[in-house]
Amino acid sequence: MRRSFRQRSDLLKVHYLTIGEVAKLSNISVQTLRFYDRIDLFKPIKIDPNNQYRYYQNTQLYYLDIIKSLKYLGLSLEEVKSVLTLSPEELVNYLADQENRIEEEFKRLIETKEVLKRKKEQIQSFVLESSRMHICVKKMPAQKIVKIKTSNISINDIPNMEYGVISKVLEDMGSVFDTLYGGAYSLDRYESLDDIHYDYLFTHTVTDKEIDINFEDVEISTIPEGEYLSITFALEDNAYETCYQKLMDYIDQHQTKIEPIVYDVWMPINFAASNEDEFLVELKIRLQAT
Structure with a gap:
């Protein structure tokens, strides 16, 4: 049965997560999330003025996945911050460049392995x-x-x-x-x-x-x-x-x-x-x- 527009919207309903919940879901420590907040890399959607608790939207977890992926490529946090400002078209070009860089590094490692073998x-x-x-x-x-x-x-x-x-x-x-x-x-x-x-x-x-x-x-x-x-x-x-x-x-x-x-x-x-x-x-x- 086809879902109505309202039913589909309910699936995307935004809800809030504590910093501990985000840490658990993303496998990133609370200390790291606080550090990301301080350097303006990944900030909570709001902070409770009474107790200073940080709250994140569930949709923000997507950006944490991007940050983790970029770090996996060997980028510094400053480079990650810069990449997150790119448009989709710019991001595609950037990732293509990274793919070429990794391919060159892969070839270099293969050559290094051959040198060691020889x-x-x-x-x-x-x-x-x-x-x-x-x-x-x-x-x-x-x-x-x-x-x-x-x-x-x-x-x-x-x-x-x-x-x-x-x-x-x-x-x-x-x-x-x-x-x-x-x-x-x-x-x-x-x-x-x-x-x-x-x-x-x-x-x-x-x-x-x-x-x-x-x-x-x-x-x-x-x-x-x-x-x-x-x-x-x-x-x-x-x-x-x-x-x-x-x-x-x-x-x-x-x-x-x-x-x-x-x-x-x-x-x-x-x-x-x-x-x-x-x-x-x-x-x-x-x-x-x-």
Whole structure:
């Protein structure tokens, strides 16, 4: 049966609530409601002049729900006060902006989680590696990198300027510099380490943001997925030369079909600035897909 206009009006009949009742219904403490009153955020509809009791209309509970929702978004009380003055159209635009902000924050958290995951895997692969100075085959996923082309940087150089440029690019992308970094050079039989010159230096990134790179010879690239010959060692004495030779001998002995690019990846294992530098290094060469 259809309700009459009077019956519908009765459903919306206004009645008053004490501050204790509002606190119970809204799950907000009495102290908080009094504070909201003092800062003109949420005021009672009337105050009894005889006993100073605060009374609210039941319809006001709707505004408390809005306040709680805005606080959940991380807004300060001053920001909440400002939002409550917006027109419906302005509020829609404001909430759309907040939705975009949350989406960006969500992406950042996903990237942060990926960085933590990769860092854990790096430590497990490097620091906890049980087969140091022994060749193994590793299956590796594609890795997104920021790389800078070089022509005169050798293994024994310290390319601070080049990594500074990469760091600036990562900052512009909203990412951070990875403590694991490296370079790529052609596989060959070198007389000494001084003869090895990198084609490019790189570090990893996990962000998907697209930016205009304003540095010459810098680009976003990918180390392809696949199986890699890998050898890990602490950088000391002649370990680099020894392990590089082991890779060359393995390839010759097994007639392994490889892509002739060596990726060397460096990871510091002594993070205290006051201590001497210590590094673990991984040399890896991608096997040709069969």
